[in-house]
Amino acid sequence: MYQADNKRYGQMKYRRCGRSGLLFPVISLGFWQNFGGINEFETCRETVTKAFDNGITHFDLANNYGPPYGSGEETFGRIMEKDLKPYRDEMLISTKAGYDMWEGPYGNWGSKKYLTASLDQSLKRMKLDYVDIFYHHRPDPETPLEETMDALACAVRRGKALYVGVSNYSAEETKKACDILKGMGIHLLVHQPSYSMFDRWVEDGLYDVLGAEGIGAVCFSPLAQGLLTKKYFNGITAGSRAARGTFHKQDSLITEENIEKAKKLHELAQERGQALPQMALSWILSRKESVSVISGARNWEQLKENIGFIEKMEFTEDELRRIDEILK
Numbered sequence: 582m583y584q585a586d587n588k589r590y591g592q593m594k595y596r597r598c599g600r601s602g603l604l605f606p607v608i609s610l611g612f613w614q615n616f617g618g619i620n621e622f623e624t625c626r627e628t629v630t631k632a633f634d635n636g637i638t639h640f641d642l643a644n645n646y647g648p649p650y651g652s653g654e655e656t657f658g659r660i661m662e663k664d665l666k667p668y669r670d671e672m673l674i675s676t677k678a679g680y681d682m683w684e685g686p687y688g689n690w691g692s693k694k695y696l697t698a699s700l701d702q703s704l705k706r707m708k709l710d711y712v713d714i715f716y717h718h719r720p721d722p723e724t725p726l727e728e729t730m731d732a733l734a735c736a737v738r739r740g741k742a743l744y745v746g747v748s749n750y751s752a753e754e755t756k757k758a759c760d761i762l763k764g765m766g767i768h769l770l771v772h773q774p775s776y777s778m779f780d781r782w783v784e785d786g787l788y789d790v791l792g793a794e795g796i797g798a799v800c801f802s803p804l805a806q807g808l809l810t811k812k813y814f815n816g817i818t819a820g821s822r823a824a825r826g827t828f829h830k831q832d833s834l835i836t837e838e839n840i841e842k843a844k845k846l847h848e849l850a851q852e853r854g855q856a857l858p859q860m861a862l863s864w865i866l867s868r869k870e871s872v873s874v875i876s877g878a879r880n881w882e883q884l885k886e887n888i889g890f891i892e893k894m895e896f897t898e899d900e901l902r903r904i905d906e907i908l909k
């Protein structure tokens with residue numbers, strides 16, 4: 582039987598999420614890829630339990646993670662049942678709805694009908710009574726924002742979610758969502774944006790809104806899906822996300838120019854005594870609005886290396902300037 586390491590809170594660092602009582606580990610584990618029905622269960626189980634043994638208390642899911650859709654949550658549910666059930670109160674578990682999930686008019690976007698049914702399904706798959714955070718996964722241009730926010734507020738009132746968040750919302754949409762929720766007596770706890778050295782859109786207005794409104798940022802694809810590691814330095818490595826054909830927007834990201842930049846960043850990381858992915862994760866957290874990076878590690882070996890970033894999270898002004906120079 583799994584017994585969590587009793588030194589699990591010894592090394593990890595935790596950050597407060599905006600204006601709230603909630604602390605996140607600076608690194609979280611995400612289930613988008615690598616934890617689906619097509620993946621080896623024991624590898625998933627090892628990654629999750631060792632993550633928990635090392636102080637990672639936050640696990641990020643969504644209804645359609647897999648493949649197939651739903652199977653990321655099912656894998657998580659199996660691990661919950663087998664291993665982590667006694668530790669539920671020590672864990673932050675999030676899920677989302679907003680992308681295509683099932684056929685017909687009620688399985689996509691942002692209606693209250695979809696979000697409410699989807700959360701109930703997610704809880705069944707994950708074998709949970711409630712999630713800690715329920716997110717709307719992406720803005721819906723057709724549904725009134727009031728309805729989508731009402732669906733999030735209802736999840737809280739029904740006792741199915743403790744906190745709510747949005748993902749992929751622009752600065753303007755986030756401010757509107759926050760104001761609507763405020764009117765319902767609910768604080769928008771968290772925004773989940775993409776953020777990495779190769780994807781800096783949050784710096785252009787979103788982080789100002791988050792700072793002003795006391796909303797935390799939990800950042801996804803912090804290694805630009807693996808581009809901020811050495812694996813693409815000499816072409817597409819066998820077995821990698823790009824080789825598997827699941828690298829999102831591969832053509833615009835895995836370019837010669839970006840590989841050259843990654844090589845220069847790697848040299849700077851070496852000077853700092855860190856691996857490239859470790860420096861890339863530390864860099865995201867050099868912004869105070871960033872609360873946690875969601876690692877999409879494929880196995881424990883990768884996650885273990887990534888966790889090592891907490892040993893050196895500080896940057897000198899000169900290092901930050903050199904990084905900006907490389908990324909220009």
Ligand SMILES: NC(=O)c1ccc[n+]([C@@H]2O[C@H](COP(=O)([O-])OP(=O)(O)OC[C@H]3O[C@@H](n4cnc5c(N)ncnc54)[C@H](OP(=O)(O)O)[C@@H]3O)[C@@H](O)[C@H]2O)c1
Nearest residue numbers: 611612613641801802803804805806807810821822877883
């Ligand atoms: N809200 C949203 O719309 C949204 C969208 C995307 C993701 N997310 C969340 O964010 C999480 C992370 O996203 P992501 O998977 O794109 O993040 P990521 O950490 O940028 O990329 C993960 C990939 O990087 C590679 N990797 C990670 N650590 C490595 C290491 N130490 N050495 C070598 N390679 C390493 C692996 O690639 P290989 O498989 O090639 O080895 C892994 O599959 C997701 O699981 C999900 O929870 C949310």
